[in-house]
Amino acid sequence: MRVVEHAALRTLNTFGIVASARFLVRAGNTADLLEAQDFAGARSLPLMVLGGGSNVVIAGDLDAVVVIPDLCGMTVERDQNDLVIEAAAGENWAEFVQRTIDVGACGLENLAAIPGSVGAAPIQNIGAYGVELERFVEHVELLDLATREEKLLSCAQCEFAYRDSRFKRRTNEIVTRVRLRLASQFEPMVDYPGVREELAAMGIAPSPRSVHDAITAIRWRKLPRPDVLGNAGSFFKNPILDAAQKDALLAVAPAAPIYAHGGAYKTSAAWLIDVCGLKGFALGRAAVHRDHALVLVNLGGATGAEVLALAAHIRDVVHARLGVVLEPEPRVLHTDQQR
Ligand SMILES: Cc1cc2nc3c(=O)[nH]c(=O)nc-3n(C[C@H](O)[C@H](O)[C@H](O)COP(=O)(O)OP(=O)(O)OC[C@H]3O[C@@H](n4cnc5c(N)ncnc54)[C@H](O)[C@@H]3O)c2cc1C
Structure with missing residues (x-):
């Protein structure tokens, strides 16, 4: 394993927040991950996992051993009409999606161009354009730091839900490998608003490649590129409401968008933030993007504290005016015991 002391993290998180790690470790295999755990234990420091930082x-500065699982590799097996594909945690998600299309596998095209690593994809059950990762997961391999054993969890054991999984509640499990079952027959999933129109404008029939390219084009037209304006994509989850909460929201905001979500209702966090007049609102060097109410951006030199203060302000305003509690998508990394 490779260790750097007092490592700068600014280029390792898409918000571009300036901070450092007491130690930064790149782990190329499971033995390295265990060595990183021992390294942290010997110094009484917490061990934290970082993927692509998106x-x-x-x-703030992390008085911790920050480990990046740099595990690489991808395998493809044919199983009747399916392609069973495994990828290691350190692979780049967006490149992995392209490689699955190259080998003739279908399904991941709607999850094109999501930044980050394969290993982090199960953490919040990444989703986009009407598709979530869980639909394809056969199992997830992980290293359990409590027992120091490698384990294999079925899709059901991962407890996937909307932008959620068991991994959000357990910090002692490092995902090392993901096994997905993808189809060889293409069934386009192009009902999400804008996708058909983009394909029509491109003048191409739906195929895994064309849907991938159309969604990539839409995404980068809509979202600010993190290398230009630091951000972590959507900052808040779309709130899930029960019937009473939905009625209470409609009573104060009759135009609020409401969608069926299982037995409950989903509303749009972007709409709620926008209707509260917060688009473009800045607090210090962090701001709500002027065109995308759901995207918080680093205007230059923002600290994590500034981003969190802005997020707290948005939560407070939306709650006070509309009675809905917003939940953030990104994870907060800190070593401050007060938090
Ligand atoms: C421009 C932009 C667009 C985005 N669009 C989407 C989108 O459409 N849909 C979506 O779902 N997300 C989206 N995201 C969010 C993000 O890309 C995903 O959540 C991604 O999966 C995060 O991967 P990462 O490797 O960067 O994880 P990190 O940010 O490094 O880590 C996220 C969390 O996962 C943990 N973690 C990371 N790797 C592992 C591992 N191997 N084992 C255990 N824990 C681990 C970390 O400790 C941290 O708590 C977007 C982000 C950006 C910047």
Whole structure:
């Protein structure tokens, strides 16, 4: 394993937050991950996992051993009409999706161009354009730091839900490998608003490649590129409401968008933030993007504390005016015991 002391993290998180890690370790295999755990234990420091840094807010310098699982590799097996594909945690998700299309596998095209690593994809059950990762997961391999054993969890054991999984509640499990079952026959999933129109504008019939390219084009037209304006994509989950909460929201905001979600209702966090007049609102060097109410951005030099203060302000305003509690998507990394 490779260790750097007092490592700068600014280029390792898409918010571009300036912070450092007491130690940064790149682990190329499971033995390295265990060695990183021992290294942290010997110094009485917590061990924290970082993938591509596209779904974290780093709240200050981390007095910790930050480990990046740099495990690589991908395998493809044919099983009747399916392709069973495994990828190691350190692979780049967006590149992995392209490689699955190259080998003739269908399904991941709607999850094109999501930043980050394969290993982090199960953490919040990544989703986009009407598709969530859980639909394809056969199992997830992990290293359990409590027992120091490698384990294999079935899809059901991962407890996937909307932007959620068991991994959000357990910090002692490092995902090392993901096994997905993908189809060889293409069934386009192009009902999400804008996808058909983009394909029509491109003048191409739906195929895994064309849907991938159409969604990539839509995404980068809509979202600010993190290398230009630091951000972590959507900052808040779309709230899930029960019937009473939905009625209470409609009583104060009759135009609020409401969608069926299982036995409950989903509303749009972006709409709620926008209707509260917060688009473009800035607090210090963090701001709500002027065109995308759901995207918080680093205007330059923002600290994690500034991003979190802005997020707290948005939560408070939306709750006070509309009675809905917003829940953040990104994870907060900190070593401050007060938090
Ligand atoms: C421009 C932009 C667009 C985005 N669009 C989407 C989208 O459409 N849909 C979506 O779902 N998300 C989206 N995201 C969020 C993000 O890309 C995903 O959540 C992604 O899966 C995070 O991967 P990462 O490797 O960067 O994880 P990190 O940000 O490094 O880590 C996220 C969390 O996972 C933990 N973690 C990371 N790797 C592992 C591992 N191997 N084992 C255990 N824990 C681990 C970390 O400790 C942290 O708590 C977007 C982000 C950006 C910047």
